[in-house]
Amino acid sequence: MAVDLQLHKQDCQMTERGCTPKDPLTLITEDHVRAALRTDKGDDAQLSSFTTSDCVEKGDNMATVVTRVQVFFQQSGQQNQVSYVVKINPCRDGPLFEVFNQMVFDKEVDFYTKIAPELSSVLTAVGHDKIRVPRLVNFCMQPLNELIFLEDLKAREFKMYDRYKGQDEPHVKLVMQELARLHASSYVLQTRLLKRNLTDKYLSLKEDWLNLSGEHKQMLTNMMAGNYDNTAVMLRKIGGYEKVAKWIEENAQNCLDIMQKQITCIPPFEVLCHGDCWNNNMLFRYNDDGTPAEVMLLDHQISRVASPGTDLSYFLFTSVSSDIRRPNLDSFLTCYYSTFSSVIQAGGAEMPFSMSELRQEFRDKMAYGLMFSLMILPFLVTDPADGPGAEDIVAKDTKAKLEVWRERHFTDDMLKNPLVRTRFLDTLDDMVEAGVIS
Structure with a gap:
């Protein structure tokens, strides 16, 4: 335009x-x-x-x-x-959106102007590259008029991976390494604050959409529950997943409480987390032979101090298909741990947890990945032009809009899409096997 x-x-x-x-x-x-x-x-x-x-x-x-x-x-x-x-x-109209919008812009500007430079300082001091995020150009924080100008990474030939395929092993390992650098540099920074916490130094980290209360919490719960109800209907139509559908129906109204419990910090698993780490919030640059060379993490608007297991679970269960995740899970966690420990040791800090403790923490935080998978993955088996957009999901009549979309698109032809199995049902099978869904 x-x-x-x-x-x-x-x-x-x-x-x-x-x-x-x-x-x-x-x-x-x-x-x-x-x-x-x-x-x-x-x-x-x-x-x-x-x-x-x-x-x-x-x-x-x-x-x-x-x-x-x-x-x-x-x-x-x-x-x-x-x-x-x-x-x-x-x-968007409504008090919930005013609160949410102010929160996400506060957090993202704080990340780019204050947090990222300090994390980069930690990393460059130990021989690593700066944290890999877009360059902030300018911003406006006037209420109701917030804007953030960022460099256009397309100019440097970064692009999004096909969200429908699920990332392959080379892409996943790049992401695991960058998450490790983000988490580890924040941990080193935390050790240098003595008795202060990261949330004391960066007040925006105290804000969290999962901590909303009263009317705001109920409005958000209702919006998310509409997505979960749609997923339960889809599973009953597929057949064979009645147990999972029943679990979803019983927990839809408790979704925020489940996720809030998952992000509650329990030492030693306290690092700065991305909070929204899935395929659409990262871009890749490629070598001439097509292999991924670098990843940039985007959208730091809900970053928080939490367990690294939340980022790992969210990413691996929303952005990686089962045929890649299952045989390589330990390799992915080992890749993460190796990079994390290299930053920690070079930064002069002690490793806060062992590899076996990381594996257990990942399993303990699988419910976080589950809750986002139940919202995101059903939309991946439909054409994006046909799926609900942001305005539909946040509308006052969300439930009615999603019901119309469900009737139109939860067809027998859609359910034959192989992505239903590899991107969605296999993830649910893993959750049932791990006892997350019982």
């Missing part, structure tokens, strides 16, 4: 007066783009114009609106262009 700067400035006047716009893209003003450009390219960079375009598919992002901004500018007598990825307040 091309943007006429004068008309766009008029469109944004309602936003400046405190009115929530219908289109989140109107939050991106000329002043915001100019500020991002000068921060990135220098004060002599003169904005000419900018356009916006989609940079994610339907279903790729739920918490915020994400768009690509192509910026055209003059510098040193030359016409140039650069692109940024911009995360925008989705402008």
